[in-house]
Amino acid sequence: MFDTVLIADWSAATRKPVKESKDAVWLGVARAGLAVEQVYCRTRLEAEAWLETFFASERSAGRKVLAGFDFPFGYPQGFARQLTGQDDPFAVWQWVSQRITDDEKGQNNRFAVASEINRAFPGAGPLWGKPSEDSWPEIPYRKSGIIYDLVAERRKTDLAAKAASSCFQLFFNPTVGSQLLMGLPTLERLRKRHQAAVWPFQDIDGAQLVFAEVWPGLIEGAVKHALANGAAEEIRDKVQVRLLSQALSGLDERAFSTLFDAPSSEAKEEAWILGAGCGQLLDRQARLATTEADMTLAPPPLRNDCFALPAGVDWTPVDDALAHLRDRLHPVTAVETLPLSLALGRVLAEDVVARRSNPPQPNTAVDGYGFAGPAADGAQVLPLVAGRAAAGQTYDHPVPAGYAIRILTGAALPEGVDTVILEEDVTCDGAKIAFNGPLKQGANTRKAGEDAAEGDVILSKGRVVTPADLALASATGVSHLAVRKPLRVGVLSTGDELVEPGEPAAAGQIFDANRPMLLALLATMGFEPIDLGKAEDDRAVLRGHLDAAAERVDVILTSGGASAGDEDHMSAILREHGAMEQWRIALKPGRPLALGMWQGTPVFGLPGNPVAAMVCTLIFARPAMGLMAGADWQVPQGFELPAAFSKRKKPGRREYLRARLRNGQVEVFKSEGSGRVSSLSWAEGLVELPDGAVDITPGTPVRFIPYASFGM
Template sequence: MTFDRIAMVDWSGGNDTGPTPRPDAIWIGTPEGPPDYLRNRQLAEDRLAGLIDDALTAGDTLCLGFDFPFGYPAGFAAALTGTADPFAVWHWLADRIEDAPKANNRFDVAASINASMPGQGPFWANALKRDIPHLPRLKPASIAFPERRVAEAQTSGAFTLWQLAGAGAVGSQALMGLPVLARLRARFPDRIAVWPFDPLDRPVTFLEIWPSLLNDAVRRAMRVEGGVKDAVQVTTVARALAGLSAPDLSRLLDVTAPEEGWIFGLGHEDVLADAARPRAPRLTNDCFALPRGVDWLPVADALAHLRNAMRPVTAVTDEPLATAGGRRLATDITALRANPPAANSAVDGYGFAGPAADGPHRLPLLPGRAAAGAPFGGTVPPGHALRILTGALVPDGVDTVILDEDSSVSGGEIAFRGPLKRGANVRKAGEDVTSGAPILAQGLRLRPPDLALAAATGHARLPVHAPLRVAVLSTGDEVTDPAPDAPPSRTFDANRPMLLDLIARWGMTPVDLGRVPDDPAALTRALDRATTEADAILTSGGASAGDEDHVSALLGAQGTRHHWRIALKPGRPLALGQWGHLPVFGLPGNPVAALVCTLVFARPALSVMAGGPWLDPTRLTLPASFTKSKKPGRTEYLRARLTDAGVETFPSEGSGRISGLSWATGLVELGPDAATITPGTPVTYLPFADLMS
């Protein structure tokens, strides 16, 4: 079995934590993130009900994980309710726990339970200022029940459910969480299964799972994502649940614990850890589907729809600077320390306390010096100077430096002529970058200067996306590799070398799937290979709806397929679909149309999938040096290049004229409206230097 949707909850037993996200609050995370912060249990209960309702409405299965125990040590349920049924405890608590954002009665309820038990009741740790009869502030010497469940006894460092306050107050989490779960079960009758008490034959499953089982994975994620640990925990655990294979999930769910419950994954921490490792997420099924009734799409509408369908699909790794170049940043980066971290000298010279007024000055020179990496250990008294070199930290008593060439040394003194303002030739601490300041933005493709800035501000490693792997496949019986003895009936494959090089120029990893004939079996093998070697597929040829368009037919029969009839020239319908979990961009076979469609549609989409921004092309408004009368209806792209007179276009608009691509240095973009272009008319020029880098 698997789940369509997964969310993990970090629960709190305390009061409202305020509007600012913070630890020890309630966080709800999904595999995709970012997590939600809920300041109190009332908001969290509403949010959980919404998640359940959304899943049921969509017909999806949902797994909700919680980090508090679902049951108590053996014997407690029967002593409290007269039955060993753990749900009887849930209902008992739901009837008595009173909860508001700023107050609750959990300590009084625990005291009443203690009072009803023979001997010393199990609960302890009163955190209130007032004393409560039957609720000791400290752990009693003995209680009438086991201190821990069987599962907790097998967990290193597990706290007891009887503790209500202080570090590790799991008892308060359960007292305040179980009534919420009881109400959700009542709100959605017969739709929720609670593991391991119920058969898992309902659309929603409640699961007890502890983030402490994934401590190493959480630490790795903290290095990459930073922020509040609780927030990182829920996302990490949700990713682990989503990463479990169906056999592993079924094996870990195969537990019998009818009264106490169990901690999911206990004893299988290695399986959970492997499932939590960064993996490429996936686009939603049928992500390219258009609304019903859409016929010819304007280019702007097609791009807007494509933009809404895209999200990053590459895994995030923590890379040393030496291997992070060219990768996309996964998060915003701030300076770990200021640059420079302390005031230092910008020149070789002599430091003193400024300013120096107009006229001659003589200052006694202290023994010693300040050098880069070898600071002066003392203080420079007023009216004295110290030898200081470029990059050296300015010692106490120094705020101004006179250059070597503007001073002289004689008899243990330096002499120079003012004026010299205070702070001259001194770099202030943080004058370049202050500690905590944003330095690099999420999605940035890292260049050498970016790596220098990261290093200068304290970063040895950076969280980056793995390179997007883009497979390229040419199709058609007539297509062959260039060869001197090829008959005229064969077409040399111009698309594959063009597209593979383009992908590499974009900082992505090209995957060459070669050529395949118009044979469904061969196409199937090539597309199946792509699912293990790539994150996206570009095909050329066979993408329309004709008898020999096997790419389109296969996508329709075994994947998903949509023909986007775009009001575009050059270009035919763009076939977009999915094969397995991979998006497929079905390009026209004509190289001119294939390149235009790739630059206009695939380039920005692949950038988002790679973890980067949506890339709008650079548009320059320049005078035309050509004449054209354009009809309304379609957006047109003309091969063009710059001249002294402005922008000229290739003499032929024929989509088979590949020489025009090599001749051109960019494209002229003419919008969907009618237009009359004469020399001097302003036109929009898209340079290849931008589109191909």
């Protein structure tokens, strides 16, 4: 029903410390059962600013969002009419939002507003609880003596959910009543700005953004389980928003729709806790989310026919084979959320949005003196204000027109400053500065957000995270990234003729060159290589190897036995027991390529010849595996360079020659024999010759693809 679920654990407290702490505002975001991030906000104003940006970004991306807030959306039936003269709960929202004040330190007037509410009701209450008995006389210190006859003490949904607290309690934990007074103004502003539908007050069909009341107490069992099993060091509020957002976003549509049943007719005025009466369902879903396996998002498996070529296809051109792989494959790796320190080299599972502009405020690019520009031609003299502006030290006073201030590189521009002159261009006596104009307005300054603005997509889904990406994410306030788990690729060599390097080799046996080469290739390409050993030419043994591999890896690479001969057991066993396609590619070297599925795991059956195995891996397996790892389809970067060789090629097949660059020209290995393993080490890349006929002489432009373009 929703693409994104956000859960807010609200607070009525004053500003919390910079270090993450309890009883602050915590925001948890999840998609499809994956916890994307948990955000710590020191104040409600900070939380509202974050939500403003978040909702705008989600709407721009076209995602449907459920935003759950853990405070009551309404009071018991009859409250709204007594206070506002209407039965409309939004009349209460508006009434409260017009009176509540809140500042950057979290200081507010909620007890004064509560006093005004109590004056609208006869007798004591209904709101009670305060920091001291002597303050706010209209508010009882304790509940004793309050008679709830005009309105009930608890709503119908509180009873259904077995919530212990009342929306009339302002002080002494849990302070649900204070959370309500400090939360409704935020909701009122956000719902109007983003056209949010509020459940159950409004019809939510077709709404892109839905607000709902939630209560983490419904998953209390799961929270305790998580805190007792690995999350003990975490802040409870953080665990709650993570698990509840995961639990809700992981439900299928049918289960989700049951949560929106509000059986009480009073819900249209009192509101209703989402999932009240479904606590077991939510708690069970949240418990699943506490295990590592269920904290990741797994994509659907590949289809058994994903490698099947159109009927009647015989020889397949290289470009057609690549297009087929690109169109039929999709990511097979799960998604997890990691801190920046662990995300290097991982593939981004979703776009990354800047949480803060960089720079966050206009600042100076140099050491010098700041003033309101521009500066006219000729000699200029400006008096200095006391103090200075430095990076990390705000200057809190406006700089009057006609004055200047000492300012250091990286400092935020004080009010009244928009231009900075280099200190080398200034004479200063400690009280004033002198310099020669002209100087244009804005000189030597940086605009807020000129690098990246809050809400901008700074990194795109499918990108492999680099050290520079980590710098950009950190600079824009992003602390965690949703990334793909590494693609686990198993390498299996086949053939009775193979022996391990260092073992005695009998006549007719050869050392296995493919497996060490392929394992190293996979590691340099950012995949997780898994050595599956070697299998003899026995189909029962080979089936055992494949069965074991399918339980351990995401992709299997085999070498040898990929053609159609008597001893080509790999292609035969795939054909008999799996899903297998024999691709005859118009390629030199490496025509036979067996592609198939074994127990849901894709298998690339490479030629046994090391040169052909490497070429097929670079040209076909590398981009295909990159796509299955969640990365964008990668076309290797080539360069048109003059040839240092001669060659005449017939039409029909694309050729890849082992080559290297010397003195600005491309030379190729002296022999094209596909058994020359030394040519792979000698080369620094490949020359790609097109499908058609070519006649190359020294100086003819050829396409040279360095090994580095393949990620080697």
